[in-house]
Amino acid sequence: NAGVTQTPKFQVLKTGQSMTLQCAQDMNHNSMYWYRQDPGMGLRLIYYSASEGTTDKGEVPNGYNVSRLNKREFSLRLESAAPSQTSVYFCASSEATGGNTIYFGEGSWLTVV
Amino acid sequence: AQRVTQPEKLLSVFKGAPVELKCNYSYSGSPELFWYVQYSRQRLQLLLRHISRESIKGFTADLNKGETSFHLKKPFAQEEDSAMYYCAPDDYKLSFGAGTTVTVRA
Numbered sequence: 001n002a003g004v005t006q007t008p009k010f011q012v013l014k015t016g017q018s019m020t021l022q023c024a025q026d027m028n029h030n031s032m033y034w035y036r037q038d039p040g041m042g043l044r045l046i047y048y049s050a051s052e053g054t055t056d057k058g059e060v061p062n063g064y065n066v067s068r069l070n071k072r073e074f075s076l077r078l079e080s081a082a083p084s085q086t087s088v089y090f091c092a093s094s095e096a097t098g099g100n101t102i103y104f105g106e107g108s109w110l111t112v113v
Numbered sequence: 114a115q116r117v118t119q120p121e122k123l124l125s126v127f128k129g130a131p132v133e134l135k136c137n138y139s140y141s142g143s144p145e146l147f148w149y150v151q152y153s154r155q156r157l158q159l160l161l162r163h164i165s166r167e168s169i170k171g172f173t174a175d176l177n178k179g180e181t182s183f184h185l186k187k188p189f190a191q192e193e194d195s196a197m198y199y200c201a202p203d204d205y206k207l208s209f210g211a212g213t214t215v216t217v218r219a
Binding site for chain 2: 031033035040041042043044045048050056058059090092094097098099101102104105106107
């Protein structure tokens with residue numbers, strides 16, 4: 001029972017490099033999310049996709065892009081990584097954007113040097 | 114802006130002592146709120162939700178509309194309660210709270 005799967009688990013990037021974090025869920029959820037977790041800042045929403053075919057900015061979208069490839073998959077792209085993007089990234093999904101339990105991936109540790 | 118706030122970043126209590134984690138919200142109406150927990154080396158997971166009014170692992174949370182709060186409480190903390198706790202709004206288009214790291218000491 002995989003739930004939400006995200007890859008890679010660990011990544012080190014040089015400043016200016018690009019990369020894509022992949023996320024897939026097998027629960028047939030409509031809504032998917034990308035968060036970043038930083039000490040003292042909590043869990044901040046980067047982007048979300050309320051349903052297949054839609055994406056919207058969250059609290060901290062600058063420097064990121066997303067793609068809702070299909071109902072299962074929601075990827076996060078860093079076009080030109082910066083040290084400020086060093087963080088733990090979490091993908092999550094839920095049936096809808098309100099009132100439902102949200103299920104999280106295991107997290108991706110990204111370091112930008 | 115609608116949001117939830119957790120004023121305490123760190124909370125340290127002794128085993129067997131009561132523990133209370135504060136959460137305040139800034140929007141009107143009848144919100145549904147949640148508490149999520151992240152134990153060491155585990156995924157973030159739902160602890161409890163306001164609407165269910167149930168007690169999970171001895172924790173309870175009451176929505177106080179007058180104080181706009183949804184504090185999480187447990188009368189007798191256990192070492193396995195050491196974790197990061199997040200208060201979350203019912204609208205997932207908003208960010209979670211900043212989180213409170215709880216350490217329960219023997």
